[in-house]
Amino acid sequence: xxxxxxxxxxxxxxxxxxxxxxxxxxxxxxxPELIAAARAEGKLVYYTANFAEVxxxxxxxxxxxxxxxxxxxxxxxxxxxxxxVKTEAAAGKLIADVVxxxxxxxxxxxxxxxxxxxxxNAADYNPAAQISPxxxxxxxxxxxxxxxxxxxKDPPKTWMDLTKPQYDKLTGQVFAQSGGTTWTRIMxxxxxxxxxxxxxxxxxxxxxxxxxxxxxxxxxxxxIAIGPLxxxxxxxxxxxxxxxxxxxxxxxxxxxxxxxxxxxTATHPNAARLFLNWCLSTEGQxxxxxxxxNLTSLKVAPVYPEGFDPKVVKVWYPNFDxxxxxxxxxVADWDKTFGYRQ
Amino acid sequence: MYSWVTLLxxxxxxxxxxxxxxxxxxxxxxxxxxxxxxxxxxxxxANFLTVLKNPNVAEALFNTLIACAGxxxxxxxxxxxxxxxxxxxxxxxxxxxxxxxxxxxxAPPLVAGVAWSILGSPKTGLINTLFKWAGLDxxxxxxxxxxxxxxxxxxYAPYVYMFTASAxxxxxPSLEEAAEIAGASAFSTLFTxxxxxxxxxxxxxxxxxxIVMLGIYGVPAxxxxxxxxxxxxxxxxxxxxxxxxxxxxxxxxxxxxxxVTGCLVLLQQKxxxxxSYTTVAGKAFRPxxxxxxxxRWLTLSLGLIYLLVVVVLPxxxxxxxxxxxxxxxxxxxxxxxxxxxxxxxxxxxxDNPLTLNSIYxxxxxxxxxxIVGGALRVRDRLHHSPHRGGGPRRHRPDRxxxxxxxxxxxxxxxxxxxxxDSRRALRHDLDPGAGVxxxxxxxxxxGALHLVPADPSRTRGSGLGLRQGHxxxxxxxxxxxxxxxxxxxxxxxxxxGDPRAGxxxxxxxxxxxxxxxxxxxxxxxxxxxxxxxxxxGADGSARRLDRRRQLAVARDGAGRRRAGNxxxx
Numbered sequence: 001x002x003x004x005x006x007x008x009x010x011x012x013x014x015x016x017x018x019x020x021x022x023x024x025x026x027x028x029x030x031x032p033e034l035i036a037a038a039r040a041e042g043k044l045v046y047y048t049a050n051f052a053e054v055x056x057x058x059x060x061x062x063x064x065x066x067x068x069x070x071x072x073x074x075x076x077x078x079x080x081x082x083x084x085v086k087t088e089a090a091a092g093k094l095i096a097d098v099v100x101x102x103x104x105x106x107x108x109x110x111x112x113x114x115x116x117x118x119x120x121n122a123a124d125y126n127p128a129a130q131i132s133p134x135x136x137x138x139x140x141x142x143x144x145x146x147x148x149x150x151x152x153k154d155p156p157k158t159w160m161d162l163t164k165p166q167y168d169k170l171t172g173q174v175f176a177q178s179g180g181t182t183w184t185r186i187m188x189x190x191x192x193x194x195x196x197x198x199x200x201x202x203x204x205x206x207x208x209x210x211x212x213x214x215x216x217x218x219x220x221x222x223x224i225a226i227g228p229l230x231x232x233x234x235x236x237x238x239x240x241x242x243x244x245x246x247x248x249x250x251x252x253x254x255x256x257x258x259x260x261x262x263x264x265t266a267t268h269p270n271a272a273r274l275f276l277n278w279c280l281s282t283e284g285q286x287x288x289x290x291x292x293x294n295l296t297s298l299k300v301a302p303v304y305p306e307g308f309d310p311k312v313v314k315v316w317y318p319n320f321d322x323x324x325x326x327x328x329x330x331v332a333d334w335d336k337t338f339g340y341r342q
Numbered sequence: 343m344y345s346w347v348t349l350l351x352x353x354x355x356x357x358x359x360x361x362x363x364x365x366x367x368x369x370x371x372x373x374x375x376x377x378x379x380x381x382x383x384x385x386x387x388a389n390f391l392t393v394l395k396n397p398n399v400a401e402a403l404f405n406t407l408i409a410c411a412g413x414x415x416x417x418x419x420x421x422x423x424x425x426x427x428x429x430x431x432x433x434x435x436x437x438x439x440x441x442x443x444x445x446x447x448x449a450p451p452l453v454a455g456v457a458w459s460i461l462g463s464p465k466t467g468l469i470n471t472l473f474k475w476a477g478l479d480x481x482x483x484x485x486x487x488x489x490x491x492x493x494x495x496x497x498y499a500p501y502v503y504m505f506t507a508s509a510x511x512x513x514x515p516s517l518e519e520a521a522e523i524a525g526a527s528a529f530s531t532l533f534t535x536x537x538x539x540x541x542x543x544x545x546x547x548x549x550x551x552x553i554v555m556l557g558i559y560g561v562p563a564x565x566x567x568x569x570x571x572x573x574x575x576x577x578x579x580x581x582x583x584x585x586x587x588x589x590x591x592x593x594x595x596x597x598x599x600x601x602v603t604g605c606l607v608l609l610q611q612k613x614x615x616x617x618s619y620t621t622v623a624g625k626a627f628r629p630x631x632x633x634x635x636x637x638r639w640l641t642l643s644l645g646l647i648y649l650l651v652v653v654v655l656p657x658x659x660x661x662x663x664x665x666x667x668x669x670x671x672x673x674x675x676x677x678x679x680x681x682x683x684x685x686x687x688x689x690x691x692x693d694n695p696l697t698l699n700s701i702y703x704x705x706x707x708x709x710x711x712x713i714v715g716g717a718l719r720v721r722d723r724l725h726h727s728p729h730r731g732g733g734p735r736r737h738r739p740d741r742x743x744x745x746x747x748x749x750x751x752x753x754x755x756x757x758x759x760x761x762x763d764s765r766r767a768l769r770h771d772l773d774p775g776a777g778v779x780x781x782x783x784x785x786x787x788x789g790a791l792h793l794v795p796a797d798p799s800r801t802r803g804s805g806l807g808l809r810q811g812h813x814x815x816x817x818x819x820x821x822x823x824x825x826x827x828x829x830x831x832x833x834x835x836x837x838x839g840d841p842r843a844g845x846x847x848x849x850x851x852x853x854x855x856x857x858x859x860x861x862x863x864x865x866x867x868x869x870x871x872x873x874x875x876x877x878x879g880a881d882g883s884a885r886r887l888d889r890r891r892q893l894a895v896a897r898d899g900a901g902r903r904r905a906g907n908x909x910x911x
Contacts, residue, residue: 056693072696079584106585150670177584207568221669222466223568242668328586339570341580341588342398 028120029065029277037270043070044271047085048100049078049179050139050258051213054232054292061287062278069271077211078102078179082110089113089263097272100138100260103180104131105324107259111135114261117273119280129257129297131320137257137297138279139288142308142315143185144253146234146246147226148219156226159193159249163200172215172224173206176334177341181212181230181256183327186334187318188254198337208340220244231305235293239306246307252316257297346721362600368593369393393594398572403598406573409490409562410555416495417551420648421502422544426532427645429510432631433638439645443503446496446652452560457656458484458493459564460663466671468659475674485568493565494555496652501554502547509543510536528632549610553603574599664688 029035048055052075059071076084078101085101088094094113101107114134129137145162147155152170156162162171176186189197207224209215212233218224219234220242231246238244260279262272278284286302288294293305295315304310335341368374369390393399424443428436446454461468462484473480483489517539521531537544559575566576574595581592634641663669665683676682691697 052694053690056690060693070695072699073694074696082585083583083587103585148670150672208570217669223463237668240667243670341584342396 027281027283029281030120030274034270034274034277035066038066038268038274039068041268041271042068043072044097044266044268044275045095046071046073046098046100046275047081047096048073048075048098049081049102050075050100050141051211051230051233053213053236054294057236057292058279058284058288061291062275062284065278065283066274069274071275078106078181079177081179082106085110085113089265092265094263094265095267096263097266097268098260098262098275100258101180102141102256102258103183104135104257104259104320105183105327106180107135107261108132108324111261113263113265115264115266115269117262117276119277121281124282124298124300125280126297126299128317128320131259132261135259135261136276136280138260138276139258140255140295140297141181141230141232141258142248142253142255142295142313143181143188143228144231144234144246144248145226146216146219146229146238146244148222148224148243149245150243151222151225155245157247157249159189159197159228159251162226162228163197163204165204167226168204170225171201171204171206172209172218172227173201173338174212174215174229175208175210175338175340176331178209178211180258183323183331184254184256184318185228187323187326187330188252188316190330192252192316198334202338208338231295231308232288232293235305235307236291248308248313250314252314255295255315255317350718365593365596365600368590369597372590374587374589389590390594390597393591393598399577399595399598402572402574402577402595403602405487405566405571406556406575406599407602408487409494409573410552412488412491413494413498413555414548414552416491417499417502418544418548420495420499421504421547421551422506422537424499424645424648425503425507425510426536427641429507430536430632431634431638431641433634433641433645435642435645438649439642440507442645442649442653443507444500445649446498447500449497449656450560451497451558452564453660454493454497454656455561455564456663457659458489458561460659460669461655462489462565463568466669468662468671468677471671471674471677484565485571486565487571489565490562490571490573493561494558496648497561498551498555501551502544505543505547505550506540509540513539545610545613549606553606556599556603 030038046055046059052073055073055075059073062071063069074096081099081101082103085094085096085099088096089110099107099114108131111132111134114132117134117136119136125137129140145156145159149155154166156164156167161167174182174185176182186198189201206227207218209218212230215224215227216229216233216237219227219229220237229246234244234246238246260276262269262276266272279288282298282302285294285296285298289296289301289303289305293308295301295305295308301310370385370387372384372389421443424439427433428440428443433439449457459467462482464470464481464483464485467482467484469482473482484493513536518531518535521535522528526534557575559579562571562573563576563579565571566573572580578592578595578599581588581595662671662677664687665685667682667684667686671677
């Protein structure tokens with residue numbers, strides 16, 4: 001009997017210990033040497049094309065696990081970020097430790113600037129989302145349509161509804177040059193919704209924004225009433241109580257994986273690796289999905305964002321060859337249709 | 343000193359010539375020198391011509407010129423008005439108006455643009471929300487060229503204010519006193535004497551505002567983007583900041599912007615170079631305040647309205663935006679719903695260590711710039727030999743006939759011409775070293791009267807001369823000049839037929855006796871003819887003539903003068 005009590009106590013004790021440890025502690029973020037070296041470096045410079053408010057949350061969550069590593073974030077829309085990276089690299093002054101960019105086609109041209117990198121869970125990722133072994137889909141974003149419920153009483157329900165004359169001067173759009181996500185969207189519009197979709201959309205005189213961040217602010221504020229937005233640009237605002245409704249149109253929801261890498265000139269390479277390892281881990285991806293509205297390029301998604309039903313939403317991935325080949329000419333065509341940068 | 347100047351020139355050359363050459367190269371080639379290095383293989387003007395023919399560039403240039411011209415006009419009106427109110431009137435609480443006139447300088451353009459977008463958006467602007475709440479049918483739309491003009495005007499008025507207030511403060515008020523003695527009303531004096539005399543300051547302030555507005559990005563980026571209004575700066579930004587950067591087109595557009603700026607600077611040199619307007623007396627005196635009577639409350643209220651519009655409203659808008667969770671404001675009531683406010687945005691920005699870094703960097707750059715710029719300016723002032731020469735002598739070297747160092751104060755000519763028909767003061771130079779010449783000369787077309795410092799080789803160093811046309815009358819010393827002044831009262835009054843001519847004599851007399859009042863009384867006392875000149879009444883006061891009669895008399899006098907009056911040498 002004494003033995004049985006002791007055995008139960010041991011089991012209970014083990015249970016208590018195990019119960020207090022989060023499951024993710026089992027996840028491998030890197031070797032102890034890498035973690036020690038990263039802590040010694042103490043900081044990293046992080047260039048990202050994702051939204052500042054979104055990435056701020058990611059960094060905060062990363063710091064809960066690794067508080068000694070400060071992350072200095074430099075954010076710019078993809079179109080600006082790539083110009084900045086190219087200019088800095090040409091001058092030999094690329095100070096970024098991590099470059100997180102939305103346009104895989106533009107990043108493919110710069111792949112020689114990056115060093116080899118592979119996360120511990122590399123095998124869990126969908127190879128179709130990757131354009132190079134050095135660049136990884138750290139963030140995967142999906143498009144949706146959002147509207148301001150205080151201003152819109154007859155909301156749209158499809159992509160084609162956005163071209164209705166009744167929404168003239170009520171809509172907004174992020175212009176094509178902004179980055180890889182907008183390029184994905186306009187590619188979807190032309191290939192799936194029709195060759196004349198851009199012209200019909202332009203006829204409703206949308207206000208053009210340089211990025212989803214100011215556009216989502218404008219939607220909440222009421223400057224525009226309706227518009228296509230990346231889910232992670234508008235979902236956090238809805239979560240915080242803004243008068244917004246979001247839906248995924250039945251024609252399809254374009255998805256854009258990012259391309260993220262560590263430049264060869266990184267001065268904090270270990271901190272960079274640790275940061276990316278965490279972001280690409282199940283823990284990191286789960287946080288980004290649940291709290292921020294991202295999707296993921298993991299073969300098996302650990303979870304889906306609220307409001308996104310994988311059985312209903314038709315995700316659309318661009319053909320990568322066309323994503324590269326049609327990039328310059330289609331973006332130029334879009335600019336001409338909307339009279340932007342002419 | 344020469345090595346210092348050479349160093350400064352070399353730095354200036356590098357800071358100016360190198361970027362201009364890079365731009366020229368970009369405009370004339372098809373490569374990006376920043377990323378692809380210097381390449382001269384495809385030099386041609388084709389790219390530049392394409393840009394010139396682009397209707398969007400023409401539209402951006404047109405918008406730029408309209409916005410800057412309109413903004414400058416508003417800035418001049420506001421700046422000049424407030425400088426006059428602060429320096430030359432008895433408006434109460436002038437300190438507040440003076441501060442309000444400078445405060446807009448501290449607002450960065452982007453911040454101002456954001457604030458006015460919050461206030462003036464046609465759909466969600468706070469101003470329209472307030473109008474709706476008040477039941478008014480008015481609407482403002484700052485997402486327009488006029489919105490741009492308005493914001494430019496109110497934010498760049500301080501440039502004009504600083505120049506004109508300084509000029510008004512340093513201006514010799516005796517010129518206005520003399521005009522008043524001659525019978526001009528306060529407002530007539532303002533527009534015919536004061537403002538023309540500070541014209542260099544007005545032009546400088548105007549030009550500076552225009553040139554600064556040409557280069558502003560923040561305001562048109564925020565206010566122009568929703569309505570697709572492009573100016574040259576936002577156009578260039580769009581071309582260079584996105585992928586792929588259209589560097590060559592942007593360089594060509596930048597060259598256009600530089601040409602416009604260059605033309606303005608040349609224009610300024612030409613306009614100001616024709617005349618000499620030095621009004622700095624070099625002797626401390628108090629500018630006199632115009633007594634506005636009950637109108638001073640109107641001028642105070644104008645200042646307070648400006649303060650409200652330029653400082654208070656935008657600050658409140660930014661406070662609302664910074665603390666409000668979401669910028670959706672249904673109505674005025676929800677503006678005061680405290681549940682909608684929180685510190686979440688501050689938490690968000692201070693989470694990023696780069697925020698504090700950028701604040702430190704901005705302060706550091708500001709302090710260093712202020713110290714270096716200030717040091718350069720002090721050095722420049724210590725070594726600068728101010729050339730404030732007047733009239734026909736202004737380009738002569740600062741050495742007198744005996745080879746002594748004759749500073750401008752010994753050689754300058756005091757000359758004020760009053761145009762016969764427009765009755766505007768045309769020229770006015772002062773000699774700070776020899777004391778203030780408190781005189782206003784009446785000019786008759788080409789026969790402007792000039793008080794000149796006499797040639798020291800022929801006088802005892804500080805004599806005075808009176809020159810009319812080609813004739814010159816010299817007194818060897820001031821005492822003689824003063825005595826001659828009394829004689830001139832009659833002489834000038836008889837010859838000129840215009841009461842203001844007597845001011846020549848007044849000035850000479852006053853120079854000697856130092857008493858404007860006595861000189862004025864002398865003038866009035868002596869002028870007792872009954873043919874249209876100032877008549878002294880029984881109580882010795884002068885009565886002002888009807889203006890048309892004065893003009894007629896002046897013309898008549900000028901004719902007689904031309905017919906044969908000559909002053910003996």
